[in-house]
Amino acid sequence: MTAITIDGKAVSQKIKEQVEERVKSLKEQGVAPGLAVVLVGENSASLTYVKNKKKTCEALGMRSDLHQYPEDLSEEELLAKIEELNNDPEIHGILVQLPLPEHIDEFKVILAIDPSKDVDGFHPISVGNMVIGKEAFLPCTPHGIMKLLEHYGIDPAGKHAVVVGRSNIVGKPVGQLLLQKDATVTFCHSKTQDLASYTRQADILIAAIGRAKFIGADHVKPGAAVIDVGMNRDENGKLCGDVDFAAVQETAGYLTPVPGGVGPMTIAMLMENTLHSAENGLQKDKNA
Numbered sequence: 001m002t003a004i005t006i007d008g009k010a011v012s013q014k015i016k017e018q019v020e021e022r023v024k025s026l027k028e029q030g031v032a033p034g035l036a037v038v039l040v041g042e043n044s045a046s047l048t049y050v051k052n053k054k055k056t057c058e059a060l061g062m063r064s065d066l067h068q069y070p071e072d073l074s075e076e077e078l079l080a081k082i083e084e085l086n087n088d089p090e091i092h093g094i095l096v097q098l099p100l101p102e103h104i105d106e107f108k109v110i111l112a113i114d115p116s117k118d119v120d121g122f123h124p125i126s127v128g129n130m131v132i133g134k135e136a137f138l139p140c141t142p143h144g145i146m147k148l149l150e151h152y153g154i155d156p157a158g159k160h161a162v163v164v165g166r167s168n169i170v171g172k173p174v175g176q177l178l179l180q181k182d183a184t185v186t187f188c189h190s191k192t193q194d195l196a197s198y199t200r201q202a203d204i205l206i207a208a209i210g211r212a213k214f215i216g217a218d219h220v221k222p223g224a225a226v227i228d229v230g231m232n233r234d235e236n237g238k239l240c241g242d243v244d245f246a247a248v249q250e251t252a253g254y255l256t257p258v259p260g261g262v263g264p265m266t267i268a269m270l271m272e273n274t275l276h277s278a279e280n281g282l283q284k285d286k287n288a
């Protein structure tokens, strides 16, 4: 049996089409959704992602401003820029591309973003609301993963979901969202002993490790849904995930490719969050 390939590109395309429609209707009501992306430093991967976000925004009729700064930008200057964007009524979403240079305190920067413009869902207010199940901007990658599962009819209820990786931007939040959908969730990480003994129990396996082709067929239960969040380069410099696709394809029931799986969903959910933010703003203006 060969796994069904989960087509993130196709699903993200559908979501983007819906966003485009809603952007049109919002513009007819006099609101043009706007995203500000802040990039500090010359990280070439970051620059690629950021340009991709800008291109997608524009394709959907949204405004996107890229604020690019040299590596030596001070923390104070960055915080001042965020304050300016917080107060800009034309900007509905603020994304500060991570990682930031070492001399800048990432947490301080995230705290400075107005939670009503936190389209990354990284602010502690957003995280808190998400965990208690209140309305919040959901972090884009975890939210994109949930949309993929939903689209393929994979219901987490009662299933064992195993998350490998515990970052604040992927592992922890995707575990929370799976829990909200009634999965039984296990978190694994670099200190987990006998990792395969856990992953082999997973009906839904989320690989967010950051090591090329780390998850092999011996980690996977036959028929499992395997979601690959990795963005690595293999020995030939080619983009690849945390899952050994060719090997796991023979065992899994569903599998996301890299590229074309979770990555495009991340961008689509960012677009949706930005649109939502603009719609929320309009609603507030109407009620004022």
Ligand SMILES: Nc1nc(=O)c2c([nH]1)NC[C@@H]1CN(c3ccc(C(=O)N[C@@H](CCC(=O)O)C(=O)O)cc3)C=[N+]21
Pocket: 048, 049, 052, 095, 096, 097, 098, 099, 120, 140, 231, 239, 258, 259, 260, 261, 262, 263, 264, 266, 267
């Ligand atoms: N504040 C912040 N928010 C983020 O959302 C954020 C961030 N910082 N820092 C870096 C990571 C990484 N990330 C990706 C988004 C899209 C693709 C993507 O579209 N990938 C394509 C391939 C892209 C390629 O070919 O290089 C795919 O998987 O098909 C990948 C990675 C967002 N991130």
